[in-house]
Amino acid sequence: MENIFNFSKNAIQNLKQEYNNHPSLLFVLLSLLCIPLGYAFNSISLALLIISTLINFKKVNFSFENYLIFPIGLYFLMLFSFTWSIDKERTISAISKELPLVLFPICFVLFRSFSELEKQKIIKGFSYGMVAFSFFYLIKAIIRFFISKDTSVFFYHELVTKDVNAIHVSVYMAVSFFYFLVKPIKTNLDKLALAVLFLMVFLLSSKNIVVVFIGLLGFYYLFFSKTAKKLRLRNLILLLVILFSLPFIGKVKERFKQEYETIMTDSSVNDVISKGPNKVYNVSIKQAWTNETFKPNDFFPGTAFRVFQFRIFTEFLHDDAIFWKGFGLDASYSKIEEKGVKYNLYLGDENNDGYQKMNFHNQYIQIFAELGDFGILLLLIMLALSIRNSVISKNYFHIAFSVLMISLFLTESFLWRQRGVTFFIVMYCVLNAKLKSEKTIAV
Numbered sequence: 001m002e003n004i005f006n007f008s009k010n011a012i013q014n015l016k017q018e019y020n021n022h023p024s025l026l027f028v029l030l031s032l033l034c035i036p037l038g039y040a041f042n043s044i045s046l047a048l049l050i051i052s053t054l055i056n057f058k059k060v061n062f063s064f065e066n067y068l069i070f071p072i073g074l075y076f077l078m079l080f081s082f083t084w085s086i087d088k089e090r091t092i093s094a095i096s097k098e099l100p101l102v103l104f105p106i107c108f109v110l111f112r113s114f115s116e117l118e119k120q121k122i123i124k125g126f127s128y129g130m131v132a133f134s135f136f137y138l139i140k141a142i143i144r145f146f147i148s149k150d151t152s153v154f155f156y157h158e159l160v161t162k163d164v165n166a167i168h169v170s171v172y173m174a175v176s177f178f179y180f181l182v183k184p185i186k187t188n189l190d191k192l193a194l195a196v197l198f199l200m201v202f203l204l205s206s207k208n209i210v211v212v213f214i215g216l217l218g219f220y221y222l223f224f225s226k227t228a229k230k231l232r233l234r235n236l237i238l239l240l241v242i243l244f245s246l247p248f249i250g251k252v253k254e255r256f257k258q259e260y261e262t263i264m265t266d267s268s269v270n271d272v273i274s275k276g277p278n279k280v281y282n283v284s285i286k287q288a289w290t291n292e293t294f295k296p297n298d299f300f301p302g303t304a305f306r307v308f309q310f311r312i313f314t315e316f317l318h319d320d321a322i323f324w325k326g327f328g329l330d331a332s333y334s335k336i337e338e339k340g341v342k343y344n345l346y347l348g349d350e351n352n353d354g355y356q357k358m359n360f361h362n363q364y365i366q367i368f369a370e371l372g373d374f375g376i377l378l379l380l381i382m383l384a385l386s387i388r389n390s391v392i393s394k395n396y397f398h399i400a401f402s403v404l405m406i407s408l409f410l411t412e413s414f415l416w417r418q419r420g421v422t423f424f425i426v427m428y429c430v431l432n433a434k435l436k437s438e439k440t441i442a443v
Contacts, residue, residue: 022118023056024049024111029122031104032426033129035172035419036164042422046103053107061112067385067432068105071425074378075102077371078329085328086335094330100422101415108429122430123397127176131193134173134200156205167412168420170204171404173197174213175427178400181220207302212407216400224396283308296346300355306411309360312339313369326372330416333359359416363409366416382428383409389432398431 027049034041078098085091114122137159144153152158156166177197180190201213283291283300288308300308316322316335327335340347340356348354360366368376383406390398405414405424414420 022112022114023052024107025114025118025122027052028107028426028430029125031422032122032126035423036133036160036169039418042418046100046422049107050103053110057110062110063113064109065432065434067382067389068109068429070378070382070385071101071105071428074371074375074382075099077375077378081326081328081331081371084325085331087328087331087333090330090333091328094416097418098329098415098421100418100425104422104425104429108433113433114430119430119433123179127179128193130172130176131196133169134196137200138196154203156203159203164419165417166204167206167209167408168414168417168423170201170206170209171408171414172423173200173204174209174216174404175397175401177201177213178216178220178397181217182224182396208407208411209404212404216403220396291343293344295344298346300345302411305355305358306361309336309358309362310365312336313360313365315339316369322369322372324372324374326368326370326375329370332366332369333357336360359413361412363413363415366413379409379415386428386432395431401427401431 027045031042031045031049034045075098078101079095082088082091082095138154141153141159145151160166160169174197177194180186180194180197183190186194201210278297280297280299281295283294283298283304285304285307287294288300288304289311316327316332320327320335326332336359337356340354345355347356360369364376364379367379383402387399387402387406390402408414412420415424
């Protein structure tokens, strides 16, 4: 009992010390830790950061850096898109959801720049927080398994809920993994954290993230680790073994198999969804791009669905003249729905949404379709700036974050979700902000 009291006392003293050193640090960290929680927690943590920043603002702290221009500019483009939006009601609703894109950068303008040690404390706190969430998800899954005897509770959305989103959580876990990986001296707790986060990335079964994660892991051991030169051949062999093993691991095997079938075979039977005589057929990538019509019992696996969404985007570019301005923020849904009806997609029932209710599942296409070429240009500049700064600094955690974001945006409209935009913009600001003793890396 005395040990617990002393630990709590020291923790409180450390928090007070951190607040005195940099009042906003704890609230930036809190914003990251609240991401997997309910939206109310996200909003409250952002409000606390704004209040803390305003209370402790001093003129000497004011510092506007070039990297902040682009997210702020992107938000104002979203705001102005209301004037030409084809669905003003949805645009108004989305504008408030995207507020983190401008509020976090403004806070970074108003408070003192973080030192390298303070940056590391934020990343460390977030990474340990994701380990804690991992244990929570795993314990919950174990309890559910003993009740239901259903192994699916350990995988994908069942592990973390569809609202929190397995693909998004896999990114948080993967980014955190690289914090522990690059630590020069690892404690037993760090090694446990690595094992748990590695397990979570695979259980969450995001094909894109798993492949990029393994690629980043291999790249680190080949070129960045202390033993990279001496053990390069061994590390390369180990990487290849892991990559070739992916299609044989549990639910990951099922998901890779389904994607393989959509590449090689037209209209293969989906054994998971089909029930009795009611057959459901997988749409191949070729069919997604060329079919003039589909059937309600046609199922679009991930890659085929994204190919189809890209197809209808090209049709929008040709038919609706959206190159310069787009449809307006979050205003593309009605146009997507029209295409769903035109191509006779599965339109849903009382229990399930149809394909016509889904967005582009590609951040680059989403932003181009809704904000035009200026929107996609601002996003590409942010990503290019982030990857450039990460390479210059040789910070592998920063490299991993940038590469994971670039790849994730190919399969998810990540910034069109409150949790997604919060995670991206906070990490973007923390990692690209100049240090006290360093010059700003400008574009």
